[in-house]
Structure formats: C-alpha cells, structure tokens
Amino acid sequence: MTIGETAPTSAADSGSTSTASAGTDEMSTASTSTGTGTATGTSPVPTVRTSPGRSPVRVLELFGQSQRYAWGSTTAIPELLGVPADGEPVAELWLGTHPQAPAEVVEPAPRPRAADLGARRAAADLVGELPFLLKVLAADKALSLQVHPDLDQARAGFDADQAAGIALGDPRRRYRDRNHKPELIVALTPFRALAGIRAPAATLAIARGLGHPGLIAAFAPLATDPTGGATQVLRSLLTLPAQAGVDLAAGVVSAAERVPAGADAELRRAADLVRLLAATHPGDVGIAAALLLNDVTLQPGEGLFQPARLLHAYIQGVGIEIMATSDNVLRGGLTPKHIDVNELLRILDPRPTGAPVLRPRTLTTGPGGLLRTWVVPVDDFSLREAVCTGGPVTLANPSILLAVEGEVEVSGTDGSGTALAPMTLSRGCSALVTGSATLRLTGTGRVFAAGPPT
Known part of the structure; x- marks a missing residue:
C-alpha cells in the first residue's frame, strides 16, 4: 500500500452517504515508541525543527506508540515514518494520552546547555487526559466483528462487571471503562470495511446465490423479521457447537469458490470477502456472520463513522482513525477472543442501515x-485536514498534528496573541499543541489535526 496520494479536495458537501452493498484487537505483542518518525537503533527519521524561545502555549514534537497486532501491515506505518521495516506487523500508531500506550513529548530544557535537553515526558503531563485517541491504522488482515456500547450501556456494563468481581485483565471482562467509543476512520489508501446491517433482501440474495443450505437456513429469519432478524441470525451462528461452526464456515468457503466470474457484482464481491476472511480466520463462523453487513471500500479522503451499537469490522487498508478514549469492545466473530453472545446482542442495533x-x-x-x-x-472529538499548497492555511485550537505528506511549517499565536515558536513537520512527524492557539501552516503537504469539536 502507498500512503500519501492526495485525496480529493473539491468536496464542499458533507454528511453521510448511505451505501448498501473497528479499539483494537487480537494478539498484541508490544508497544514501541515510534511516533514522529522515530525508531529504535540508528535508523534515519523525519526531522522536526523547533526554533529557540518559549511561549505560554507550545507546539512540541510528539512520539507515538506503535502497536504490533498480528493483523497489521509490515510496511505501511514504517513507510509513513520513514524508518526501515523489520518484517513484523505494525498495526497502529497511537497518538494520545491513553494509559495503555501514552505518547510522549520532547520538552526543550530552559537552558540550551542543560543536561536534560530533549528529555521526554508524557504528553498527559502537559495537557491532561485527552478525551480522544488519534491513530494511524494499517490493516493487512481483517479485524474482529465488533460493537461498541453507548454511554448508558457502558456505564451500566462497567458497574455490573465491577459488582460481579470480574478483574480488568480477565478475558471474560466486557467493559473496561465507563465511556462510549464512537470512531471515525478516514482512508489514506483504498480501505475496505464492513459497517451496519445490510438490507435483508440483498443478504438473502447473496445466500441464495452462494447456494449453501446451512447458510440459507441460518439467514431465514431475515425474511420473516426484516427489522430485527439479524439478532436471531447472529445468535444461531454464534451459539453453534464448535465443530458445526467450523463445518458451516468451510461450506460457505467452498460455495464462494464456485461462484462464476459472470455472476452479478454483489455476489462476486461477497465471494471475494469470504475467501479473504477464510485466508486469515479459517473455520471461524464469523465468515458467515460477516455477510450480514454492508461491504464498502472507501476511497482516499472518504470517512466511515462507527456510532454506538453498529456492528462493523475493518478488513484491509490504511487510514487515520480517531475515537473516544475507551477500551469497550463486544466481539462477534473473526477473533479467538471471548465472545459474550448475550451481551453483544443486547447492545446491538439489528436494524438495517446503510454504511x-x-x-x-x-x-x-x-x-x-x-x-x-x-x-x-x-462531542468527543473533531478531525480536520489541512491540504497545503503553499499556504497559509489557518487552523484553530488543534491538540495533535500529524503530517502524512510533504513538509509544512507550523507557526501562530496563543489565545493572548503571543507568538508561538515555529516548528517544521515533515511526513510522518507529529506534534502536541499544549493549549488554545491559532496556527498558520505554510509549505506543501497534508496535516491531520485532532482536537475538541469545532
């Protein structure tokens, strides 16, 4: 995958486009501080140049944390950061104050010759706990089918788990905090995802086209209950005896392999999805469950919003993701992790919707x-992108900046009108803005800015 192709910039309209056709997951190894283009050893890194001087609000070099989940790309994030790939997957780069992998800043010492010049400290020491987490997400393999609770569900669920004495580290733990977890991902490359329950008629047509009797029987509730039948389908699939689930998944894969090249586009796309999921999640009944969802491919610059209670999964691609700070995930397949079927279905919205x-x-x-x-x-976050073709582009009150293309100088003033020490961000570099400020971006490049709602 190549990151950095310029996304369309002429879209003046916004809002959601319904197309009927995400906290993360699975087998983490280690977090590595690699943000702002830094890496272990002596590898070359993108540069951040900070001019001398101090001001009440500062723009500081930010070092994120890499997350090495098994589904990640081995090349995309290293390429963005300008560091050599080591052959191991790097799934995400976290830029925020999440306690699991907090980003750090390099804070200049008061005196140029001070011994602690360039010492790192937690970004949270300067800005407190941010209500959002900014990520680069690079998926080569599908993430789990999952749902996030709304605020009321998260609070009640957390309290219930606490009362039941389920430890935070227990794999049966369902709620790890009292917050919701809405997510937005913006594609840097073509990005395939599943989101929202597909129109029942379309799903039933795919089941008939595949022709597998077990799949057709499992999806039958969609015909009798178009509004809520997805709940019955998921319950029947996720409660199958283990070997029956493996056999159903294998049968669906065999059916997908027999779909002819001349079949209609929706059936061919469903068959392609089945084959893709089977390659990384063999025998997982989530392969069948995934056919319930809208299957979309975002083009660079398009976004996908995942509200509470929406069943979804990221399949493949690279994007910028922002979410409310939370670890609350209820899984529904394509994972070796614990699935609480009753709780998943209690918070799921089973109604058909466009992606x-x-x-x-x-x-x-x-x-x-x-x-x-x-x-x-x-109200947890906003995400903006400055596309600079010389500048200046003015940007008010961002908290975190991430350059994905080119080189841009950041200057500006704080709320009192005091000039900020300028900084240059090159591709792969990120920065923390320690307070309210109006920034001016000049140069040629693209910079994402995460912050409070505008």
Missing part, C-alpha cells in the same frame, strides 16, 4: 490550500 460513509466538508479554501473536516454527531 455511514462520510465525504469531507470544506471549511476554508484559498490559493494556499484548504481546510476540511468530516462531520460526526459526537
């Missing part, structure tokens, strides 16, 4: 570039 694909809304435009955003109905 919540978002096109960017242009906020400002001029000869030096543009600023755009993806409008989401939550």
Whole structure:
C-alpha cells in the first residue's frame, strides 16, 4: 500500500452517504515508541525543527506508540515514518494520552546547555487526559466483528462487571471503562470495511446465490423479521457447537469458490470477502456472520463513522482513525477472543442501515490550500485536514498534528496573541499543541489535526 496520494479536495458537501452493498484487537505483542518518525537503533527519521524561545502555549514534537497486532501491515506505518521495516506487523500508531500506550513529548530544557535537553515526558503531563485517541491504522488482515456500547450501556456494563468481581485483565471482562467509543476512520489508501446491517433482501440474495443450505437456513429469519432478524441470525451462528461452526464456515468457503466470474457484482464481491476472511480466520463462523453487513471500500479522503451499537469490522487498508478514549469492545466473530453472545446482542442495533460513509466538508479554501473536516454527531472529538499548497492555511485550537505528506511549517499565536515558536513537520512527524492557539501552516503537504469539536 502507498500512503500519501492526495485525496480529493473539491468536496464542499458533507454528511453521510448511505451505501448498501473497528479499539483494537487480537494478539498484541508490544508497544514501541515510534511516533514522529522515530525508531529504535540508528535508523534515519523525519526531522522536526523547533526554533529557540518559549511561549505560554507550545507546539512540541510528539512520539507515538506503535502497536504490533498480528493483523497489521509490515510496511505501511514504517513507510509513513520513514524508518526501515523489520518484517513484523505494525498495526497502529497511537497518538494520545491513553494509559495503555501514552505518547510522549520532547520538552526543550530552559537552558540550551542543560543536561536534560530533549528529555521526554508524557504528553498527559502537559495537557491532561485527552478525551480522544488519534491513530494511524494499517490493516493487512481483517479485524474482529465488533460493537461498541453507548454511554448508558457502558456505564451500566462497567458497574455490573465491577459488582460481579470480574478483574480488568480477565478475558471474560466486557467493559473496561465507563465511556462510549464512537470512531471515525478516514482512508489514506483504498480501505475496505464492513459497517451496519445490510438490507435483508440483498443478504438473502447473496445466500441464495452462494447456494449453501446451512447458510440459507441460518439467514431465514431475515425474511420473516426484516427489522430485527439479524439478532436471531447472529445468535444461531454464534451459539453453534464448535465443530458445526467450523463445518458451516468451510461450506460457505467452498460455495464462494464456485461462484462464476459472470455472476452479478454483489455476489462476486461477497465471494471475494469470504475467501479473504477464510485466508486469515479459517473455520471461524464469523465468515458467515460477516455477510450480514454492508461491504464498502472507501476511497482516499472518504470517512466511515462507527456510532454506538453498529456492528462493523475493518478488513484491509490504511487510514487515520480517531475515537473516544475507551477500551469497550463486544466481539462477534473473526477473533479467538471471548465472545459474550448475550451481551453483544443486547447492545446491538439489528436494524438495517446503510454504511455511514462520510465525504469531507470544506471549511476554508484559498490559493494556499484548504481546510476540511468530516462531520460526526459526537462531542468527543473533531478531525480536520489541512491540504497545503503553499499556504497559509489557518487552523484553530488543534491538540495533535500529524503530517502524512510533504513538509509544512507550523507557526501562530496563543489565545493572548503571543507568538508561538515555529516548528517544521515533515511526513510522518507529529506534534502536541499544549493549549488554545491559532496556527498558520505554510509549505506543501497534508496535516491531520485532532482536537475538541469545532
């Protein structure tokens, strides 16, 4: 995958486009501090140049944490950071204050010759706990089918797990905090995802087209209960005896392999999805469950919003993801992890819906570039992108910056009008803004900015 192709910049409309056709998961190894293009050893890294001087609000080099989940790409994030790939998957780069993998800053010492010049400290020491987490996500293999609770469900679920004495580290633990977990991902490359329950008629047509008797029988509730039948389908699939689930998955895969090249596009796409999932999750009944969902491919610059209670899964691609800070995930297949079927189905919204694909809304435009955003109905975060073609592009009150292309100088003033020490961000570099400020971005490149709602 190649990151950095310029996304369309002419979209003035926004909002959700329903297309009927994500906290993360699975086998973590270690977190490695690699943000801002840094790496272990003596590998070359993108540079961040900070001018001398201090001001009440500062823009500081930020070092994120790499997450090495087995589903990750071996090349995409190293390429973005400008460091050599080591052959191991790097699934995500975390840029935030999440306690599991907190980002760090390099804070200049008061005196240029001080012994602690360039010493790192937790970003949270300067800005507190941010209500969101910004990520680069690079998936070569499918993540689990999953649902996130709404706020009321998260609070009640956390309290129930606490009262039951289930330890936070227990694999049976369902709620690890009292927060919801809405997510937005914006594609940097073509990005395939499953999101929302597909129209029942379309799903039933796919089941008939595949022709596997077990799949047709499992999906039968969609015909008798189009509004809520997905709940019955998932319950029947996820409660199958283990060997019966393996046999059903194998039968669906065999049926997909027999789909002819001349079949209609939706059936061919479903067969392709089955084959893709089977390659990485053999024998998982989630292969069948995945056919319940809208299957979409985002083009670079398009976003996908995952609200509470929406069943979804990321399949393949590279994107910028922002989410409310939470670890609450109820899984529904394509995973070796614990699945609490009753709780999953209790919080799931089984109603058919189009995939919540978002096109960017242009906020400002001029000869030096543009600023755009993806409008989401939550108060936890906002995500903007400055596309600089010389600049300046003005950006108000960001918390975290991430350059994905080119080189851009960041300058500006804080809330009192005091000038900020300028900084240059090159591709793969990130920065923390320690307070309220209006920034000016000049140069040629693309910079994502995460912060509070605008």
